[in-house]
Each structure stands twice: as structure tokens, then as C-alpha cells.
Amino acid sequence: MEKYLIYILSGFLGGIIRGLVGFVKNKTIDKADHFKPTYFVVTILISGIVGGAAGVLADTEWQISFLAGYAGTDFIENLYKIKLLRNKGE
Numbered sequence: 001m002e003k004y005l006i007y008i009l010s011g012f013l014g015g016i017i018r019g020l021v022g023f024v025k026n027k028t029i030d031k032a033d034h035f036k037p038t039y040f041v042v043t044i045l046i047s048g049i050v051g052g053a054a055g056v057l058a059d060t061e062w063q064i065s066f067l068a069g070y071a072g073t074d075f076i077e078n079l080y081k082i083k084l085l086r087n088k089g090e
Contacts, residue, residue: 004056007065011055012048014069019047047072 023040051069054076058068068075 004059006062007055007059008052009055010062010065011058011069012052014055014066015047015049015051015072016044018051018070018072019044022047050076 023043050072054068054072055065057076057079058065
């Protein structure tokens with residue numbers, strides 16, 4: 001159980017970092033002057049939750065869980081496609 005907590009936390013951290021990178025990128029490209037704290041917090045939390053889910057799905061080492069958390073929804077979507085194609089082939 002403890003190792004899954006490490007995977008979730010690693011993925012959560014990766015997701016939060018991905019959310020922060022996206023936020024900073026959006027602000028520098030758009031050069032927007034307005035800041036919505038509620039939107040920021042919700043976006044970062046959702047990124048962390050998706051990252052935690054991806055991290056626990058990666059389930060090998062904390063470093064891989066962190067990277068899966070950073071990739072987030074892309075990782076989950078591709079993992080689903082791989083599993084779906086494998087099950088169709090059986």
C-alpha cells in the first residue's frame with residue numbers, strides 16, 4: 001500500500017508541475033494581465049489529480065510515476081489504447 005502512495009504522490013507532483021508549466025507558458029505567450037486565483041487553483045488541482053491517476057497506473061518506480069504524472073492525460077489515453085488493442089487481439 002505504501003508504494004502506491006508513493007506512485008500517487010509522484011504522479012500528483014508531476015501533474016502539478018505540468019499545470020504550472022502550462023500556466024506560465026500561457027501567461028508569457030498571451031501576455032495576459034489578468035489573474036484569476038480560483039481558476040488557477042482548480043486547474044492546478046485537476047492537473048495534480050490526473051497526474052496522480054497516471055502515476056498509479058504507471059506503477060513501476062516513482063520516477064516513472066512522476067513522468068507519467070507530468071504527461072497526464074496523454075499517458076492515460078495511450079495506455080488505454082494499448083490495452084484496448086491488446087484485448088481485441090486476444
